[in-house]
Amino acid sequence: MPDARTVLVAGTASHVGKSTIAAGICRYLADRSVSVAPYKAQNMSTNARATPGGEIGVSQYVQARAARVPPTTDHNPVLLKPRGDGESQLIVDGQAVADLSAGQYYDEHWDDALTAAREAHRRLAAAHDVIVAEGAGSIAEINLHDRDLANVETARFADADVLLVADIERGGVFASLVGTLALLPADLRERVAGAVITKFRGDRSLLAPGVDEFEDRTGVPVLGVVPYDDPGLPEEDSVALPPVGGRAVEGADDGVADADAITVAVPRVPHISNFTDLQPLAATPGVRVAYVPLSASLADADAVVLPGSKNTVDDLLALREAGFDAALSAFDGPIVGLCGGYQMLGERITNADIEGTGDSETVAGLGLLPVETAFSPDKTVERVSRRLDGVGPLAGATGVVEGYEIHMGETEPLDDIDRPFPSSGAATDDVLGTYLHDLFANDEARTAFVKNTLDAAGSDVRVDRGRGRDDPYDRAEALVTDHVDLESLGLR
Incomplete structure (x- = not known):
């Protein structure tokens, strides 16, 4: 029997708000001096963070910060990072194990993953009073119930109470809840302590008859109806990306008229990863971050950021095939490449068959920086x-910046060139590349980039130094405490 109490925040589908609810509960408990830790047995995400022991999914990194504990690999012992062609890189206890298909994972690595997840939870349970576990996708995937590590297995080995989260934004919320409960294994159905409806807009009284009938039909109480709000936490996967051309932060207050805002174009490469690097820019008043198709014109862009990629080679080839390389070469504003984007900006990539899914050993880069990646x-x-x-x-930016690196390969200059960091990165007057993720989370770097982009655009507008958002952890806590009955869940 685990030492700590575990609450599993499970969902009826992906992107229903599980991560936000879990982070809000973590911050709520931490602020009341409860020893709490986040946990997700198995995550699938291209957005990862570095901890002293290796990689974990961004949601558990965020939730650890919400819980005011140092992030560790125990918070997310199994991570799958999709890399294209049906393959994912398997990370166990923070370390890369293999690139494999789903079939290979379940046939060859499932037992090891289950053991790692159990042991990680055991260590957390011995050190904390409460574990806030996050499920993955839907807990009712009946084709996976015999191998559902993040939901079914976690509920069982952690002896967890289940909080079921459903999103009303897309409609059909009550059908989703009733259907999910009907498809759960009997032992998990008994563990469901309540449900939470998220992303609600409008008059709560209009929802009341549906809530009453749902409770009568199922015997499961609705413990909260959470209004539609984005607290500003980093997103876990590309499901959360805005539509092509859309804003990266819905409802962000520009602080200036839209006509005066600068636009940072981000090519939506097929294997985009760690796109959370762009969220601090998107949350800056006066800045619009637009994800654009690879065939898009850059005529309306004031700057371009090439994001990280889980498969740099294939995304580079996709950029070239769509003609984005020519558009970028003709672009006369600031260009920044982050991690995989930095690798793409160079003259060439060697040993490319190690990272790419093709068999070419050398692939020409975009040629905007005199560097080579091996x-x-x-x-x-x-x-x-x-x-x-x-x-x-x-x-114009100076000082110390913090962030993290997660990459394969090393990039070296082919000529004398400016470097944004000692012995790291590369820059010309208009182009900069770096392996440093979270670059724009640093005030000095973000402010300088925005100022230089405004200057290059010939704009007299000046934007605020700050990010224009309240603390996202406190906002997540407020969403939960104001709208979820934690007392009935036994957490008050």
């Missing part, structure tokens, strides 16, 4: 703190 099977995963020497699109 791939190897080794992977860099680390938190970093570096002195910033503002050059290129970051000119």
